[in-house]
Amino acid sequence: MAIEDGVNGEASSWDAPSPRLRVLRHYEVAACTLVALILAVIITVVVDATVAGVTAVIGVILVGAIADVIAGRRVRAWGYAERAEDLLVKRGVMFRRMSVIPYGRMQYVEVTAGPFERAFGLATVQMHTAAAASDARIPGLPAVEAARLRDQLTSLGEAHAMGL
Amino acid sequence: MSEPLAPEPPAGLSPPQPRALAGLGGDWQRLHPLSPLVRAGRGVLTIVVIVLIPTVASRQGSLGNDLAHVGVLVVIFVLGVISWLVTRWRVEGGVLRVESGLIRRTSERFPLSQIQAIDTVRPGLARVFGLTELRIRLASGSGKAGRLAYLTNAEAETLRARLLALSHGVAEAAPASPAPTPEQTLVSVPPGQLFASLLLTGTGLVLELAIVGLLVLAIVAPAVESAAISAGAVGLLGLAVSLFRRFNGDYRLTVTDAPDGLRLRAGLVETSAETIPQGRIQAIRMIEPLAWRPFGWCRLEVDVASQKSKGRQDRNQAKAARALLPVGSREQGALLVAKVFPGLPSERLAPPARARWKSPLRFHYLSCAANERYAVATSGRLQRATDWVPLEKVQSIRLLEGPIQRRLRLSSIHLDTAGRKVHAVLRDRDRMEGMQLLGELPDQCRHARQLEDRSHRSS
Numbered sequence: 001m002a003i004e005d006g007v008n009g010e011a012s013s014w015d016a017p018s019p020r021l022r023v024l025r026h027y028e029v030a031a032c033t034l035v036a037l038i039l040a041v042i043i044t045v046v047v048d049a050t051v052a053g054v055t056a057v058i059g060v061i062l063v064g065a066i067a068d069v070i071a072g073r074r075v076r077a078w079g080y081a082e083r084a085e086d087l088l089v090k091r092g093v094m095f096r097r098m099s100v101i102p103y104g105r106m107q108y109v110e111v112t113a114g115p116f117e118r119a120f121g122l123a124t125v126q127m128h129t130a131a132a133a134s135d136a137r138i139p140g141l142p143a144v145e146a147a148r149l150r151d152q153l154t155s156l157g158e159a160h161a162m163g164l
Numbered sequence: 165m166s167e168p169l170a171p172e173p174p175a176g177l178s179p180p181q182p183r184a185l186a187g188l189g190g191d192w193q194r195l196h197p198l199s200p201l202v203r204a205g206r207g208v209l210t211i212v213v214i215v216l217i218p219t220v221a222s223r224q225g226s227l228g229n230d231l232a233h234v235g236v237l238v239v240i241f242v243l244g245v246i247s248w249l250v251t252r253w254r255v256e257g258g259v260l261r262v263e264s265g266l267i268r269r270t271s272e273r274f275p276l277s278q279i280q281a282i283d284t285v286r287p288g289l290a291r292v293f294g295l296t297e298l299r300i301r302l303a304s305g306s307g308k309a310g311r312l313a314y315l316t317n318a319e320a321e322t323l324r325a326r327l328l329a330l331s332h333g334v335a336e337a338a339p340a341s342p343a344p345t346p347e348q349t350l351v352s353v354p355p356g357q358l359f360a361s362l363l364l365t366g367t368g369l370v371l372e373l374a375i376v377g378l379l380v381l382a383i384v385a386p387a388v389e390s391a392a393i394s395a396g397a398v399g400l401l402g403l404a405v406s407l408f409r410r411f412n413g414d415y416r417l418t419v420t421d422a423p424d425g426l427r428l429r430a431g432l433v434e435t436s437a438e439t440i441p442q443g444r445i446q447a448i449r450m451i452e453p454l455a456w457r458p459f460g461w462c463r464l465e466v467d468v469a470s471q472k473s474k475g476r477q478d479r480n481q482a483k484a485a486r487a488l489l490p491v492g493s494r495e496q497g498a499l500l501v502a503k504v505f506p507g508l509p510s511e512r513l514a515p516p517a518r519a520r521w522k523s524p525l526r527f528h529y530l531s532c533a534a535n536e537r538y539a540v541a542t543s544g545r546l547q548r549a550t551d552w553v554p555l556e557k558v559q560s561i562r563l564l565e566g567p568i569q570r571r572l573r574l575s576s577i578h579l580d581t582a583g584r585k586v587h588a589v590l591r592d593r594d595r596m597e598g599m600q601l602l603g604e605l606p607d608q609c610r611h612a613r614q615l616e617d618r619s620h621r622s623s
Contacts, residue, residue, distance in 0.1 A: 085606065085607075085610060086606050094566070094567050095564065095565065095566050095567070096564070096565040096570065097562055097563060097564045097565070098562070098563045098602065099560055099561065099562045099563075100560060100561040100562075100602060100605075100606050101559075101560040102560070102606060102609065102610065104610075104613075105559045105560060129559040129560050129580070129582075130559050130581075130582035131559035131560060131580035131581055131582050131587070132580075132584075133560075133562075133578065133580040133587060134559055134560040134562075134580050135560075135562060136560070
């Protein structure tokens, strides 16, 4: 049984971040690669070392391509499932992790959207508990879905609320 | 076992304190006039010494210089008097109110019904004047403590007993205080053992090695000696001070079993009596360093729920999360753990043998177990550490698989609590077992919480 199969083989239907998150990550990697490329070209021109310069440019493009593939796999690995009593969040490719956060332990829900996320109509939902180590962040949700999840989690949290 | 506990006379025996009782009756009361002096403590003493000694010693100093020094003293004195004048407290309508500050006035309210514990603290200077600080801890999540610093010992004792009685719903008109129930002493740490154990900690060993090194150097090459001493002095002093602080804080630590939790009394210069409320403990950790193992000693630390530390007051609270037992035999440790968490899982499960590839060193002690109330995990090689976490305190559960673990079909389960330091990690379990745990533990945690709620309501 793999970690993807959900808890106890229970057919949890995983929800995933929006496909637009993949596009956003494409652009992010491309932007970083472009900056690195420009730097490499400038240095090549200034130092006037053609062979090293060409190698550097190829290297940068290669690293960019690998980073893009990894970013894509990380986006695909991300998933969450709302169950009756708790929220399940899974993520990670190299280090896989799956968190179970009971609704009753929720202290508050945070919805954030950076400038680039906003441009893509995306938002990040994070659920906070009294434990600092709790890890319940879901990035790249469509704004409407993020708002729905926030309201849903808030009302479930109130229903299950309990003290420390 | 019940040896007389010197620092605190039973509240019932002390004569009624008119001032404290007036405060309970709803009249505004001031703290003890010496409070600002004690609170400023060493700071003021240092200033006085720095200012006074040159003034007195060097008579040839100019008059203006003397006046400036006297002026500083007068300003400090006036500030102290003002802070005493503007700080006052009273109990009114089931709420303890403390007001302080002249320019930025603060007024704090502590509902008596929410009082969870009242600790008493006596710094060295306060003991000289026979004063006590009361620290009132509320049950609400913020974990903010109210301070009444300082009252006379007898006043503090009366007030503590009355406040606790009020918080338990005894009518305000009731006479003095109910007879305090005798507390059973669970464990006390002899100073000799504490001293020896501190010498065997990492810090202690470094300090001893350095001292031995210096002695050898003094015999072999006396010329280098003074230079080496001056170079290493600051570092050594720092180590010695940190060791002394632990010795000072845990000196003659006695754990007694009070009705509302475990009561810890300790201290050489500053003595304190604090209560660790039973229901607030998030986790316990037992640590057995390598150097202690020949003697079979261990150290117990408890983690209580609290917010992130900021400022002086919270640093004192962080002490509440300190050692429950600075040093003791394994039997004493086990006794305390069983007292706090009754019904722990008895047998442990070792991880699969292939976990040795991932954790070659800690594999030796690696084990874990969980029953319907508690989870326990042991790890570490040089310093064996065992963590106990009550399932009703678990905030979230995480399953982690690193690249090596994935190849070996292993996974680790983390149980997060609201405590700051300790959280249990069921490390390197078989993947199937890990998934099964991840499926079962949330339900078990919920059941444990419901059991806990029910027992609270019935009591």
